[in-house]
Amino acid sequence: MTTMPAEANFSELINKPKDTVARMQVTARKGLRLHRRDAEDLYLTTAARADQVGDVLDSTTRMFVALMKESPAAVELLTEAFPEAFPWVRFLPTGAVREFLVEFVETLRASSDLGTVEPIAQIITEWKHTAEIYADPELYAALTADHGDKGYGDVPAPEVVSE
Incomplete structure (x- = not known):
């Protein structure tokens, strides 16, 4: 079974960066998929994790x-x-x-x-x-x-x- 990363809209990262980034720390993958309306989704993780x-x-x-x-x-x-x-x-x-x-x-x-x-x-x-x-x-x-x-x-x- 694949563990999915947390998800958020890109606008959430812009408007509430600390809260949004904190969400990625509670997932097994330590990542956050950022949905964008007009472009490909982004994946946010720490440099250490990458x-x-x-x-x-x-x-x-x-x-x-x-x-x-x-x-x-x-x-x-x-x-x-x-x-x-x-x-x-x-x-x-x-x-x-x-x-x-x-x-x-x-x-x-x-x-x-x-x-x-x-x-x-x-x-x-x-x-x-x-x-x-x-x-x-x-x-x-x-x-x-x-x-x-x-x-x-x-x-x-x-x-x-x-x-």
């Missing part, structure tokens, strides 16, 4: 990288366990699950070094869409069908637009 999250991500990533380098059996075990974390990988062929695992861990490592999670989220999204294709037999057939000699040819490179 550093802890980064440290946990980094150390967990290093552990998985070391484990995968140490033992091919570990790669096999992680490949078998991956559906517990990502149930949709069950629609991927076995080789693709392993490929996703390796790409996921390599991206975790690189993202950890950069201090960003966006590339990890992108990898998950891309592989999830791949699983959706495998899960839909009609879509899979359409995307993998041999279209014969319809003469589509090479697609030209897009024009470079100078700014």
Whole structure:
């Protein structure tokens, strides 16, 4: 079960900053989701908490990288366990699950070094869409069908637009 952070409107933070910030301290995540009308929500937490999250991500990533380098059996075990974390990988062929695992861990490592999670989220999204294709037999057939000699040819490179 995921513990949700406290929530508040951004205007509450502006109008009652001490009371609003105090609300984040009583949640398990020590964070506060700030809703905004005209923009994406914000997440407020302490710098120490953000550093802890980064440290946990980094150390967990290093552990998985070391484990995968140490033992091919570990790669096999992680490949078998991956559906517990990502149930949709069950629609991927076995080789693709392993490929996703390796790409996921390599991206975790690189993202950890950069201090960003966006590339990890992108990898998950891309592989999830791949699983959706495998899960839909009609879509899979359409995307993998041999279209014969319809003469589509090479697609030209897009024009470079100078700014």
